[in-house]
Amino acid sequence: MTMSARSLHASTLFDLTGKIALITGGGTGIGLMQARTLSQAGAKVYIVGRRAEVLDKSAQLYSEPNAPLVPLPGDISKKAECLRLADEISKREGKLDILISNAGIVGPKNEGSNTADPTGQAHPEHREKLPVAEYAKLALEDNEPEHWNELFTVNTFANFFLSMAFLPLLAKATQDTKGWSSTFITVGSISGITSQSQRHVAYNASKAAANHMTRLIGFEVAASTDAKVRVNGIAPGVFPSQMTASDKDDETNQSSLREKMPELNIPAGRPGRDEDMASATLFVVANQYLNGQVIPVDGGFTLTEP
Template sequence: MSAQDTNQKFKLENVFNVKDRVALVTGGGSGIGLMATQSLAVNGAKVYITGRTGEKLERVAELYGKNIPGQIIPITADITSKESIKKLADEISSKESKLHILINNAGISSAHHTTEYEDPKELQEELFHNTTTFEEWENVMRTNVTQLFFTTTAFLPLLNKGTEEERGWSSTVVNISSISGIIKSAQHHFAYNASKAAAIHLTKMLAHEITSSKLKLRVNNIAPGVFPSEMTANDSDEKQKSTIPKENFEGKVPADRPGKDEDMAGAVLFTVSNQYLNGQTIVVDGGYVLATGTV
């Protein structure tokens, strides 16, 4: 191979090539899920998006699926139900012989707690006697952790086919976790942070066990800082996009701003394309963890 031929390997379209890949993004109707969807579809992937609200998914396909190299295909599904996950896997299996990319993005937040009380009675009142229940913790874990396990394992055969049929490619699972699962602060929501820590560890366990089973699949997770989404901004506009004022984060993170769509796009394309990446946490947070410290 000549030096000039070697140079071709370093072109962006080769290093981050997702053309003709088949992908599934859960929670693809807004926020980080929509960012991931656009990252892949605009660069030539066929992307199935799921969520509980069909209207929202259809709007994403209508708005962002036109005049692009790839496709965006909506399928309504509830990934907190094992039966619904099986139905989703069966439906995609009926349409596709393989799956190259699975992005487990769907998630929810949890109740806000005031943790600054110094009196033990006041702290007890806030953390024990308030409206938080076992059921809320279970719901957060079900949505942010348990479904990662069942969605990933439901698609193992299709993902394995993606590896077998594409030379030089190993299919990949990307779990969207959070820096909230890395830092020691509860950030006023214990259940959410605990669930994201569990999601990060589940990623490592899945990566290890899948590799131990001799399957050529990669499992990684992206741990975002604050990005605009319905969770962080409380709503989205008519284009399914959310906004967080830049000034809200000046002096709070080294980057002095929340994350942008293109910041997440770069992280997604890197994580799904890098064939040497497995069992890792990709932190994209504007330096928040750097400034606050970890567990």
């Protein structure tokens, strides 16, 4: 095989041997999908979360001799914790190649329409409009400022503090590796892209802010620092996680959405699978020419739904 052909081989393009990665919310759901993907590609992966027992369970179940998942408990909603985690990785590894900010929470629900409602009852074409006073009353009853504060702290603010805490370590990894630029990746949501609230205005607003913050951080890193660090986002659609699924398996730390597969109102006609998130994550991690982008991975939902 010639050198040029070897460089185009999948095993070369997505080889992460020797790379160090850290994923918040890495013990369950999308974060666990990403952690297993990167470890199978050769990276040493630290999984971060508030629940040490969940991290330990995932590390026990999914680590392999040459593909370890390393539990690292931490609460990324606190600035001091982001700095502590960065200091811990600095002491252990001296650098970081891949940082994925995946941790997130749902927040308060509210009255409204949702074109993706599997039952069809919340679809705007199938429900009567509410009197405006009733709608406003319900919205105010469903939402409190403290709920929004907690939601934005985890889903949005943490991206900024986490990225800034780890930026010097990401820059160091780029300096140490010829032909590689380290990467910070946010996991937002198509809920931050759609016009509809999907019955959770607060969550969608937090993810819209998170998506935009990804671009802001990317611009500032490129324009205001000497760091060679790529900043991108993945905006998933419906994937099984402890936020979206009712059938959570505490023995495997995994979930499924089998009961919703025939009814999902998206072109793919099914939820996302582990393989879908794996391929998307590897693409964003490995593509050295991708920077400042937020990429929807949603089975075509944003193609057909407002």
